[in-house]
Amino acid sequence: MKVLHLISGGETGGSRKHVITLLSKFPKDQVVLAVFQEGALAEEARKAGIRVELFLQSSRYDLSILKRLVAFIKSEKFDIIHTHGPRANLFGIYLHKKTKVKWLTTVHSDPSLDFIKSGVKGRVFTNLHLYAVKKMDYYFAVSERFKENLIKLGIERDKVQTVYNGIDFTEEKAEPLSLGDMGVNDTDFVMTMVARLHPIKGHDIVFNALKNINNPSVKLLLVGDGPIQKELEKMVQDLNLRNQVYFLGFRHDVDQLYASSHLGLLASHSESFPLALLEAANQRVPILTTDVGGVGELVSPKETGWIVPVKDTKAYEMAIRDALACYQDNQLSGMGEKLYDYASTTFSLENLYKTTKQVYFDLIDKN
Template sequence: MKTLHFISGGETGGSRKHVITLLSKLPKDSVSLVVLQEGALSKEAEEAGIDVHVFKQSSRYDLSVLNKLIRFIKDNSFDILHTHGPRANLFGTYLKSRLDIIWVTTVHSDPKLDFMKTGVKGKAFTKLNMFALKKMDGYFAVSETFKQNLVSLGIPAAKVQTVYNGIEFTADKAVPLSRESLGVNENDFVMTMVARLHPIKGHEVVFRAIKTLNNPDMKLILVGDGPIKAELEELAAKEGLQDQVTFLGFRQDVDSIYAASDVALLASYSESFPLALLEAANQHVPLITTDVGGVKELVEPGNTGWIVPIKDDKSLATAFASAYEKKESGELKQMGTKLYSFASSHFSLQQLADSTMNYYKKLAAGKN
């Protein structure tokens, strides 16, 4: 059974990490990856030993690659097409109509919010993605919440397999970067937020919460890039937070950044099951997160972290203050140790790979 994973290739967030970590764990001779552009994703995949093929588009509206993809799939006798993200899903509708192939997708985000704040064009793409989502043979939802989202769209629950994200947990923590290199001091309270600079990630709410506390020792490190970078930089300056907020951009040393941090932060309005939080757990770093996706499966409030309502800067500020006090009392590191112990035993990469393969086999058996 051969599977072709298909993603646009420009992703820098959780879906990129999910695809690379999953494919690195699946049998190398039975899985390939197609992307539509070269970039960080394709480079990392190649470095991980994944069979990567780039079908370059002259623009995102260049559909000439579709017939090339059809020939590639036929020539290599793929049994399953596994798409990730709206563009790959949309192209999948054409591929499925011309191929005898099982088509599945992984839902990494709320499809109703993927094109948030992108105007008329975004509304059109949302409708196209919704259309594609209803044409598939099977679905992977990376949290139970996302499974219910799909069911609410009219997709039969029997077609949706919940598969929690997983990572390869390590016995030892990464070597932390020096705080000086991150622009913070040894005595600072450092919160690291790994997320695309996108409206759905809630950066503005975080800024308001930090401003409310008026504590110059509270520092925020932002890891990631995205369409509202300039807007967020301007906002941080406007709110007088330029000395408390550091923009690092896209980084590949996230583990070492987390290892130098006191807490990991997620403020999203919608998520599935964030890999960034598992990566933080691997570094024994407790979590402050909004109540999204499957975070309640990972975080035990008061014991391994804090869960707050979305878009609620007051609750977020309260969590920040509580975590700050836990550091002062020496309890924060114990919370991180407990989180690592729980996460490493429940959210391994092996369980993700096994669940994925078992669902592939189930779909293949149903076809035969």
């Protein structure tokens, strides 16, 4: 068996982590990662011992690499193409037609929302992406809810496999970082949000909730970069939250940041199953999340965290207030331990690997 994973290479969020951790479990001669640009993803994959092939584009509209990819797929005799993300999915239409190799995808986000706030061009690419998604041989859904969303798009139920995102859980917590240099005190209530700086991630909901709470001891660490960073920084300034919100950019020490925190946040309008929440669970940190994707399969409300409606600032505010009260009553650590116990047995990387491998073999056997 030989599988080519195809992804743009510019990802810095959950899809990057998903691909690297999954491929690292496979024997090195069974998987190859192809990217269209250098970046953190390719660098981390190489460090993990994954074979990475670069098909450099002069721009994202450069289609000259498609013929090279076809020749590569044929010469290396791949059995399966596994695409990740809109660009790879669109290219998959051509690659599948020219090679006849089995084609599957892991959809990491709602394909109808990937180009939100991109105007006319965004609507065109959304339609093209939805067309591509309907042309594949098989699909991974990272939650039962997302499986149902794919089926509503017209995809046959027996072509969709639910497979939970997974990580390698550790027996010990990471070493917490000292946050004093940022202006965070030991008595502050620290929340960490790991998410691309993108409209779909709902940072504005969190900022407005913080403004309404009006408590300078509540701090927010933002991990990630993205296209609306300047817009979000201006919003923080306009809301007078500069002493509470910290833009940390892309980081390699997320585990340590979570270990230094009291609450993990997610405020997305849409997700499949966020790996960031599993990383928080691994550090025994309770979670506050919007009701997206498969979060209900991870978080038990008031036992291991909070789930609130999407785009509901008031509900988000009240949940932060509730979490702060639990922190002051020394209840949060117990919630975090309970979350870890459940997540570490249900959402392991080993489960993800075994299910993915079996689907690959099943697809090959159908040839």
